[in-house]
Amino acid sequence: MGKINRRYKNSSVVEAKTMSDQLHEIQQNGAHVELVRWLTSGVFTWQWWFLLAGLIVPWIILLKLIDRKRAHVIWFYGLMILIITSFTDDLGAEIGTWVYPIKLVPYSLISFPFDFSVVPVAQMLIFQYFRSWKKFLIALLIQAMIFAFIGEPFSVWAGTITYYGWTYYYSFLYYIFTGSLTKAFVNYWTPKKSNSLNP
Numbered sequence: 001m002g003k004i005n006r007r008y009k010n011s012s013v014v015e016a017k018t019m020s021d022q023l024h025e026i027q028q029n030g031a032h033v034e035l036v037r038w039l040t041s042g043v044f045t046w047q048w049w050f051l052l053a054g055l056i057v058p059w060i061i062l063l064k065l066i067d068r069k070r071a072h073v074i075w076f077y078g079l080m081i082l083i084i085t086s087f088t089d090d091l092g093a094e095i096g097t098w099v100y101p102i103k104l105v106p107y108s109l110i111s112f113p114f115d116f117s118v119v120p121v122a123q124m125l126i127f128q129y130f131r132s133w134k135k136f137l138i139a140l141l142i143q144a145m146i147f148a149f150i151g152e153p154f155s156v157w158a159g160t161i162t163y164y165g166w167t168y169y170y171s172f173l174y175y176i177f178t179g180s181l182t183k184a185f186v187n188y189w190t191p192k193k194s195n196s197l198n199p
Helices: 001-043 046-065 066-092 112-129 131-159 167-188
Strands: none
Touching: 001 066, 046 131, 046 167, 066 112, 112 131, 131 167
């Protein structure tokens, strides 16, 4: 009986190693394919330069416009948006809901310009300029419509993203839900003085 248990344990270890080796091989092959594809049809295309501008330009705008008196609260809000957006983007890419045919860097499932710049900066500026809930929701609604029904169709046309089962309407709801939830969270955890209507 002891011999049988030892054999079972040994076979389980072998199977686990084999599974790990197979996963490692798949990852290496995928990384090689991504690098070759990025070098041959991604980097330095006009879409790549567009993505690079999308990563840099919003932060330049934010640094010029940010209210330094409320900067810590605005940065807190932006960080929460960045975390949520990056996690959601990575999850969607992992399960095959969308792919990025052209990426800023080869080894990433997420879109750096989208997750780390465009969306956080846009929502940070909305959070800064529209402090009451009513005005904030109106501005957020407009931003969601522009991003979901203009920005994303353009990105699909440009070939920087392809959707599989995801719709622009889902994105529209996502922007509203994420922005509203984050504002409620930040308002709850920051001093009332920082979020008052008076500058």
